[in-house]
Amino acid sequence: AQSVTQLDSQVPVFEEAPVELRCNYSSSVSVYLFWYVQYPNQGLQLLLKYLSGSTLVKGINGFEAEFNKSQTSFHLRKPSVHISDTAEYFCAVSSIKAAGNKLTFGGGTRVLVKP
Amino acid sequence: GAVVSQHPSRVICKSGTSVKIECRSLDFQATTMFWYRQFPKQSLMLMATSNEGSKATYEQGVEKDKFLINHASLTLSTLTVTSAHPEDSSFYICSARLFGRTGGALGYEQYFGPGTRLTVT
Numbered sequence: 001a002q003s004v005t006q007l008d009s010q011v012p013v014f015e016e017a018p019v020e021l022r023c024n025y026s027s028s029v030s031v032y033l034f035w036y037v038q039y040p041n042q043g044l045q046l047l048l049k050y051l052s053g054s055t056l057v058k059g060i061n062g063f064e065a066e067f068n069k070s071q072t073s074f075h076l077r078k079p080s081v082h083i084s085d086t087a088e089y090f091c092a093v094s095s096i097k098a099a100g101n102k103l104t105f106g107g108g109t110r111v112l113v114k115p
Numbered sequence: 116g117a118v119v120s121q122h123p124s125r126v127i128c129k130s131g132t133s134v135k136i137e138c139r140s141l142d143f144q145a146t147t148m149f150w151y152r153q154f155p156k157q158s159l160m161l162m163a164t165s166n167e168g169s170k171a172t173y174e175q176g177v178e179k180d181k182f183l184i185n186h187a188s189l190t191l192s193t194l195t196v197t198s199a200h201p202e203d204s205s206f207y208i209c210s211a212r213l214f215g216r217t218g219g220a221l222g223y224e225q226y227f228g229p230g231t232r233l234t235v236t
Contacts, residue, residue: 032222043121043208043227044159051222090158094223101212101223102149105158 002027002093004106012112013081021076021109023091031093033074034103035065038088047089050074061085086113116142119211121228128199128235136194136231138209144189145211149225150182153206165192199235207231 007022025031032051036044048059055067065076074091091106118141128134138148146167151159163184164172171184181203183195192211196203210225 036227041206041230041232043119043229044210045227046224049222049224096222101225102161102164103159103210103225104161107158110156 002031002095002104004091004093004104006089006091006106006109008109009107010110010112012114014114015083016080018077018079019081019085019111021089021091021111023074023076023106025072025074025091025093027072027093027095030096032096032101033065033067034092034094035059035063035074035076036090036092037061038090038108040087044090047076081111081113083113083115086111117211117213117224117226118142119209119226119228121207121209121231123231124229125232126234128233130200130235131198133195133197134199134233136196136207136209136233138192138194138211138228140190140211140226143211143213145192145213146189147212148186148192149210149212150184150192150194151208151210153208153230155206159208162194167192196233199233201235204233204235207233 003026005024013019034049035047047063048057050057050067058064063078089109092103094101094103120139122137148165150162153159162177165184165186167186186192208230210227
C-alpha cells in the first residue's frame with residue numbers, strides 16, 4: 001500500500017514570487033509519481049510525472065518537480081507564479097506493478113496567488 | 116489527444132431517484148477506467164476500477180449495489196447512483212487509463228474527465 005502526504009494544505013504566495021509545494025510518499029515498492037492541478041469545479045489536469053530517468057522533471061506552465069528517492073519526496077516548484085496559478089494541486093503515486101495502477105492521492109494543497 | 120469527457124457536467128435529482136453518469140474516452144480506447152468521488156475541499160477517493168467486458172472492482176467501503184458501474188465498450192463507462200440520497204451529493208470524476216511512451220519512459224497514465232456535480236435534494 002502507498003500513502004501520500006502533502007505537508008501544506010494551503011499556500012498563499014504573491015504574484016511573481018516562487019512557490020514550492022511539498023509532497024512525501026510512503027511505499028514498499030517502486031512507484032510512479034504525478035502532480036495534478038485542479039481548477040474550481042473542474043477535473044484534474046496533469047502537470048508532470050516521473051516514471052524513470054532524470055530525477056528533475058519539467059512539466060507544463062513552467063512547473064518542475066524533483067524526485068528524491070532517499071527522502072521519498074517529489075516536491076513541486078515554480079520560479080514565478082501568476083494569478084492564474086491559483087488552484088488546488090494534488091500529488092499522487094501509483095505502484096509500478098500494482099494491478100490497474102491505481103492512483104493514491106495526497107490531501108491537496110490550495111495555492112492562492114495574491115496580486 | 117487523450118481527451119476524456121463526462122456527461123452530464125451537473126445534475127440535480129430528487130432523493131430516491133437514480134442518476135447515470137457517463138465517462139467517454141474520445142480519442143483512444145481504454146480497457147480500464149476509474150471512478151473517483153471528491154467532497155468539497157477534499158482529495159479524490161477512488162471508488163472503483165471499471166474494466167471493459169468484466170465486473171468492476173470496488174474499493175473497500177463502497178456499496179456495489181448503490182454505485183453500479185458498467186463498462187460496455189472500450190470508450191464508455193457509466194456510473195449509476197441508485198436510490199440517491201442527499202449524502203450522495205458530491206463531485207464525481209472519472210479517468211481513463213492509457214499505456215504508452217512519454218518522455219522516454221513506458222508507463223500508465225490516467226486522463227481525467229471534467230467531473231460531474233451531483234446534488235440530491
